[in-house]
Amino acid sequence: MREVLKTDNSEIEKIIDYLLISSGKMLRPRMVYLTASLHPHDADLLRDMAVAIELIHLASLVHDDVIDRSQMRRGRDSLNKLWGNQRSVLTGDYLFATAFNLINEHNCRKVMESVSTTIQIMCSGEIKQLAMLFDTEISEADYYEKSYRKTACLFASSCKVGALTANMSAKEVSILEQFGLCLGYAYQIIDDVLDFVSESSLLGKPAGNDLLQGNITLPVIFAMQDKEKGSWIKHVIQSKTLSSETIPLLVKILLETGAIYKSIEVSHLFLKCGLKALDKFPMSPAIQELREMSLFLMEDYYKKLNCQGIHDRRPLSGNIH
Numbered sequence: 085m086r087e088v089l090k091t092d093n094s095e096i097e098k099i100i101d102y103l104l105i106s107s108g109k110m111l112r113p114r115m116v117y118l119t120a121s122l123h124p125h126d127a128d129l130l131r132d133m134a135v136a137i138e139l140i141h142l143a144s145l146v147h148d149d150v151i152d153r154s155q156m157r158r159g160r161d162s163l164n165k166l167w168g169n170q171r172s173v174l175t176g177d178y179l180f181a182t183a184f185n186l187i188n189e190h191n192c193r194k195v196m197e198s199v200s201t202t203i204q205i206m207c208s209g210e211i212k213q214l215a216m217l218f219d220t221e222i223s224e225a226d227y228y229e230k231s232y233r234k235t236a237c238l239f240a241s242s243c244k245v246g247a248l249t250a251n252m253s254a255k256e257v258s259i260l261e262q263f264g265l266c267l268g269y270a271y272q273i274i275d276d277v278l279d280f281v282s283e284s285s286l287l288g289k290p291a292g293n294d295l296l297q298g299n300i301t302l303p304v305i306f307a308m309q310d311k312e313k314g315s316w317i318k319h320v321i322q323s324k325t326l327s328s329e330t331i332p333l334l335v336k337i338l339l340e341t342g343a344i345y346k347s348i349e350v351s352h353l354f355l356k357c358g359l360k361a362l363d364k365f366p367m368s369p370a371i372q373e374l375r376e377m378s379l380f381l382m383e384d385y386y387k388k389l390n391c392q393g394i395h396d397r398r399p400l401s402g403n404i405h
Contacts, residue, residue, distance in 0.1 A: 085135050088182055099167055099175050103142065106158045112242040113138045114377065115267075119246030119260045121370035126249075129190055133249050136183040137242050140199060143179035144206055144238075146172055151210060152297060194248050202241040209233020217298030220308060220318040227302050231272040232265075239268030259364050266358030267378055273351040274385045276301035277344055280335050292331035295321070302350065306343035313337045355382055 089100050113134035120130050148154070149162040150169050156162055164172040180203070187196050213230055216222055243264030247257040279294045280303060294301055300321065308314040317337065320326045326334065338344050359378060365371050 085138065088132075088135060088139075088186060089179075095171075096175065096178065099163060099171065102166070103146070103163065103175070106160055108158060109381075110138060111381065112141050112238060115239065115242040115264060115374075116246040116249070118370055118374050118377065119243045119264075120250040121373075122247075122256070122260075122365065122368065123250035123252055125251075129192075130246070130249050132186045132190060133192070133195060133245050136186040136195075136199065137238075137245055139179045139183040139186075140203065141238060143176040143183070144203075146176035146179065148210070150176075151214075192248070195245050198241050198244050198248065202237050205233050205237045209237075213299065216300070218321055218324060219300065220321050222300050222305060224302070224305055227300075227305055228269070231269055235272040235275075236265050236268030239271065240265040256365075259361050263358045263361040263374070266354045266361065267381075270351040270354040270358065270382060271385075273302055273347055273354070274382065277303055277347050277351075278385065280331075280338055281344060292326075292328065292334065295334070296326060296328065296331070298324075303338050303343045303347045306346050307338050307341045310337075310341040310343075313341055351382070 086100075086104060089104075091097060091100075116134040116137050117130065120133075145157065146163055149157055150164045150172050153164070154162050155165045162172075163175060167175075183199070184196070187199065209230060209232075212233070216226065216230070240261045241264070243260040244257055247260045252260075276294065279301065280292055282291070295304060298321075304317065304321075308317050317334065320330065320334075355378060359375060362371055362374055
């Protein structure tokens with residue numbers, strides 16, 4: 085990534101260096117590598133496609149922070165806080181352009197189609213999410229569509245790109261894409277749960293930050309369905325009177341109504357669906373590693389569910405294998 089982003093512009097270099105210090109889990113390029121490992125493939129081509137996917141992910145994060153006016157990313161100051169919106173937007177554009185150049189160098193038409201469509205979906209999702217802020221009429225279906233556009237579509241595309249890089253059959257590509265899609269949904273739901281019940285130091289942002297900005301997620305949707313507490317939640321959202329001081333009360337309600345636990349159960353169902361898709365392949369080291377990566381990822385997230393014994397009440401491994 086450092087090699088392809090290298091430039092003679094010292095200003096961009098400073099921003100890129102800061103961005104790459106905190107590289108995150110590298111989950112999406114990991115999925116590209118693992119899915120491609122099911123078949124023989126060109127190592128250099130695979131490396132470049134994995135880098136392209138991660139650059140697209142990073143670019144989307146940089147742009148998201150500008151849109152959301154976020155001050156933190158992964159526990160550190162966001163790019164827009166340090167360098168302003170203009171430089172941040174242009175940095176995101178630079179990342180996108182670099183990713184497209186990498187794909188174009190290899191003339192990978194199907195990969196280009198997949199990532200271009202995915203970026204279109206992500207951008208349209210951001211626009212739709214802005215229109216749905218503070219909308220208490222949001223349904224579960226609306227949430228799943230939003231999660232698809234925000235997260236799951238890029239997970240699916242990462243697996244598809246890996247499969248395409250290894251010239252797999254259309255059926256195999258479809259199965260791996262479905263696996264990535266399900267894992268993306270599970271990942272997003274748990275991330276939304278953590279936004280309420282995990283410590284700010286682990287989140288890298290204030291607890292309840294999504295809802296404070298008007299982004300209504302699955303736990304809140306479930307809680308709004310409660311006959312006793314739902315009306316209060318709707319009122320504070322619609323009146324925009326929710327603050328960081330009232331978030332602890334909201335979290336208490338999310339726990340009391342079972343909204344947190346129900347959301348976790350839904351994430352389990354998506355993860356099980358994804359792992360079931362992998363069962364269509366014969367067992368191999370690559371399939372086993374994909375399964376283990378999925379379980380490790382979710383277990384790591386569940387360890388952060390440190391509020392009122394949530395992790396103990398909903399053990400992940402027992403119902404998944």
